[in-house]
Amino acid sequence: RAYVFGEDVKFGGVFRCTSGLADAFGTHRVFNTPLCEQGLVGFGIGLAAMGNRAIAEIQFADYIFPAFDQATAKFRYRSGNAFNCGGLTVRSPYGAVGHGGHYHSQSPEAFFCHVPGLKVVIPRNPSQAKGLLLASIRDPNPVIFFEPKWLYRLSVDEVPEGDYMLPLSNAEVIREGTDITLVAWGAQLAVMQQACAEAEKEGISCELIDLRTLIPWDKELVEASVNKTGKLIVSHEAPVTGGFGAEIAATIAERCFLRLEAPIARVCGLDTPFPLVFEPFYMPTANKVSTA
Amino acid sequence: MAASSLASRAVASLSPSISTGASRDDAGSSSVVGFHKRSSAFTGRRVRISSGHGSSAAHGRRSCVVAATAAPVKESPPKIADIELVTREEGLELYEDMILGRCFEDMCAQMYYRSKMFGFVHLYNGQEAVSTGFVKALKKDDYICSTYRDHVHALSKGVPARQVMSELFGKATGCCRGQGGSMHMFSKEHRLLGGFAFIGEGIPVATGAAFNTKYSREVLKDLSVDAVTLAFFGDGTCNNGQFFECLNMAALWKLPIVYVVENNLWAIGMDHFRATSVPEIWKKGEAFGMPGVHVDGMDVLKVREVAKEAIARARRGDGPTLVECETYRYRGHSLADPDELRKPEQKNKYAVRDPIAAFKKYLLENGLASEADLKAIEKKIDEIVEDAVEFADASPLPPRSQLLENVFADPRGFGIGPDGKYRCEDPAFTAGTAEV
Numbered sequence: 224r225a226y227v228f229g230e231d232v233k234f235g236g237v238f239r240c241t242s243g244l245a246d247a248f249g250t251h252r253v254f255n256t257p258l259c260e261q262g263l264v265g266f267g268i269g270l271a272a273m274g275n276r277a278i279a280e281i282q283f284a285d286y287i288f289p290a291f292d293q294a295t296a297k298f299r300y301r302s303g304n305a306f307n308c309g310g311l312t313v314r315s316p317y318g319a320v321g322h323g324g325h326y327h328s329q330s331p332e333a334f335f336c337h338v339p340g341l342k343v344v345i346p347r348n349p350s351q352a353k354g355l356l357l358a359s360i361r362d363p364n365p366v367i368f369f370e371p372k373w374l375y376r377l378s379v380d381e382v383p384e385g386d387y388m389l390p391l392s393n394a395e396v397i398r399e400g401t402d403i404t405l406v407a408w409g410a411q412l413a414v415m416q417q418a419c420a421e422a423e424k425e426g427i428s429c430e431l432i433d434l435r436t437l438i439p440w441d442k443e444l445v446e447a448s449v450n451k452t453g454k455l456i457v458s459h460e461a462p463v464t465g466g467f468g469a470e471i472a473a474t475i476a477e478r479c480f481l482r483l484e485a486p487i488a489r490v491c492g493l494d495t496p497f498p499l500v501f502e503p504f505y506m507p508t509a510n511k512v513s514t515a
Numbered sequence: 516m517a518a519s520s521l522a523s524r525a526v527a528s529l530s531p532s533i534s535t536g537a538s539r540d541d542a543g544s545s546s547v548v549g550f551h552k553r554s555s556a557f558t559g560r561r562v563r564i565s566s567g568h569g570s571s572a573a574h575g576r577r578s579c580v581v582a583a584t585a586a587p588v589k590e591s592p593p594k595i596a597d598i599e600l601v602t603r604e605e606g607l608e609l610y611e612d613m614i615l616g617r618c619f620e621d622m623c624a625q626m627y628y629r630s631k632m633f634g635f636v637h638l639y640n641g642q643e644a645v646s647t648g649f650v651k652a653l654k655k656d657d658y659i660c661s662t663y664r665d666h667v668h669a670l671s672k673g674v675p676a677r678q679v680m681s682e683l684f685g686k687a688t689g690c691c692r693g694q695g696g697s698m699h700m701f702s703k704e705h706r707l708l709g710g711f712a713f714i715g716e717g718i719p720v721a722t723g724a725a726f727n728t729k730y731s732r733e734v735l736k737d738l739s740v741d742a743v744t745l746a747f748f749g750d751g752t753c754n755n756g757q758f759f760e761c762l763n764m765a766a767l768w769k770l771p772i773v774y775v776v777e778n779n780l781w782a783i784g785m786d787h788f789r790a791t792s793v794p795e796i797w798k799k800g801e802a803f804g805m806p807g808v809h810v811d812g813m814d815v816l817k818v819r820e821v822a823k824e825a826i827a828r829a830r831r832g833d834g835p836t837l838v839e840c841e842t843y844r845y846r847g848h849s850l851a852d853p854d855e856l857r858k859p860e861q862k863n864k865y866a867v868r869d870p871i872a873a874f875k876k877y878l879l880e881n882g883l884a885s886e887a888d889l890k891a892i893e894k895k896i897d898e899i900v901e902d903a904v905e906f907a908d909a910s911p912l913p914p915r916s917q918l919l920e921n922v923f924a925d926p927r928g929f930g931i932g933p934d935g936k937y938r939c940e941d942p943a944f945t946a947g948t949a950e951v
Contacts, residue, residue: 230782231784231785234784255784255785255789256790257755257790258754258785259756261756262756
């Protein structure tokens with residue numbers, strides 16, 4: 224009783240994410256909806272409340288805003304656990320893609336991180352994506368699953384066959400180091416890897432952490448890492464002010480205040496609407512990270 | 516009921532020009548409406564033209580009797596009426612505008628594949644009759660609101676091809692200084708309220724602009740403001756909440772607006788008939804108390820007749836109209852769309868109804884223009900488009916400092932930086948370093 228629906232998912236979707244699904248599972252389970260994001264997410268909540276697993280696709284994360292009210296679903300809370308919409312997973316491509324402009328490149332993860340009761344998950348590559356997506360679908364809470372669209376074409380990975388889940392709310396250290404901790408998620412990790420490599424040449428050993436789940440996030444792991452290194456940089460594509468980096472910075476400052484050797488730095492997108500031509504300047508590039 | 520009598524009045528005046536060519540039924544009945552031209556001093560000939568397009572092939576659509584809310588237009592050939600549809604000057608103007616639209620879009624495709632243009636580009640080929648038919652019936656002060664498929668609306672409204680091309684190239688000389696790109700064309704001078712990437716986003720904006728006119732006239736007593744607003748959008752948008760919300764508001768407040776649906780039957784890969792419970796979009800006007808009109812969007816003269824009537828209605832203060840233009844896009848949804856889902860039969864069916872070819876035929880057959888005239892126009896347009904490309908190429912990219920402009924009204928809105936000065940004055944703010 225799982226359903227996949229959204230705009231243009233039947234033929235495979237504009238990013239080919241759902242190709243073959245309609246053939247495999249039938250069009251009664253994989254279907255297109257008309258162009259109504261608000262209706263779509265609400266519809267998903269209804270389905271989920273009836274005990275189904277609804278996997279809604281929002282074509283670009285930028286389009287999720289009409290559905291924002293529905294997405295801040297507080298179903299379990301306000302019905303006193305009579306109903307819940309844990310079966311809802313909203314998948315959406317997000318993030319910069321090189322040429323998207325204002326409405327095809329936004330990173331709205333911070334807005335959703337502010338909603339208690341929702342989980343936000345972001346994978347960094349295909350094998351992670353599979354495990355995290357399965358975990359998200361099976362998680363008894365509503366999850367918003369953002370997929371970095373930059374990586375649709377770029378990321379190549381060995382994905383294990385079969386069913387496997389990766390735990391949500393667990394961050395992962397993908398590169399060990401001792402001098403400084405770097406935290407990021409999604410496509411930004413590739414940029415961070417580059418920055419780490421550059422820093423290595425200058426003798427700085429970086430520890431890189433992929434947060435994977437933004438809320439609830441793995442505070443313990445990051446805290447442990449910062450206790451080891453004493454310094455932290457957070458990096459994300461979304462604008463810096465009010466971005467999720469702020470939450471991480473505040474929490475770590477609270478927990479590791481006496482251990483920190485320098486203020487926590489955030490290397491993020493600028494506080495402008497996502498620019499078209501200026502994308503190279505807007506993005507937090509490896510250079511910016513290295514300079515930090 | 517007041518609403519429907521208004522509607523039927525609107526219909527009655529519209530009926531001679533509305534095509535019975537809404538023959539989406541599969542009975543194969545042919546749609547024939549005679550448009551008749553008065554014998555003109557020009558040619559001394561009286562010509563009867565059928566602008567129907569033969570039978571629409573059966574494709575399982577529901578039947579849709581034409582036009583609006585009142586009695587359907589009878590299908591018998593109308594009497595020969597002395598309607599002068601279009602003068603030579605008007606005809607040439609319309610032709611030129613459609614050719615400009617087509618030529619420009621074709622050039623866009625070329626430039627895109629040469630990487631001069633980037634991003635998501637949505638071309639308008641095939642739908643020119645709608646833009647030309649409607650926008651050319653407007654006055655300079657009237658407003659239009661469009662979608663991401665907005666290049667041709669901009670051109671029809673008068674935005675110079677140079678500015679549109681520059682905007683597409685992302686250059687500082689573009690109509691939005693390179694900030695908007697293909698999907699977000701704006702022009703204060705030409706009253707273009709945008710290009711919107713988000714579907715349905717422009718409809719409330721247009722509704723607000725229309726309200727401004729009514730308010731200025733009725734409350735501020737400024738009768739010099741008589742701008743009508745047109746909102747263009749597609750079939751997919753008609754299933755979106757914003758569309759319905761605005762139809763309601765506009766009818767409730769009798770706003771001077773015309774909602775123009777460019778129904779090209781596809782929303783990227785979603786067929787209109789599979790997405791919509793009542794595919795006849797014009798019927799939705801009635802639900803909100805405004806006339807709903809269907810017109811053949813591949814025939815510029817028909818579109819123009821309906822446009823003139825609807826715009827006049829709005830300007831009189833009689834309220835909004837919903838016009839559904841049956842049209843088709845010859846290219847894919849965007850330049851990145853492989854366009855695999857549309858069947859060749861459907862594409863061919865509309866290919867023979869090319870609005871430009873049809874209008875050319877009309878002009879020639881009625882002696883309104885000669886081959887030489889039309890060739891001259893085509894050549895002129897070619898030159899304009901080439902010039903636009905050269906201009907765009909030669910134009911500079913926007914300076915980096917432009918990145919911070921127009922986020923707030925005052926760029927000092929970015930606040931004070933760690934060095935105690937305004938951030939916008941710190942060159943490092945946009946130079947690519949980390950301190951924020």
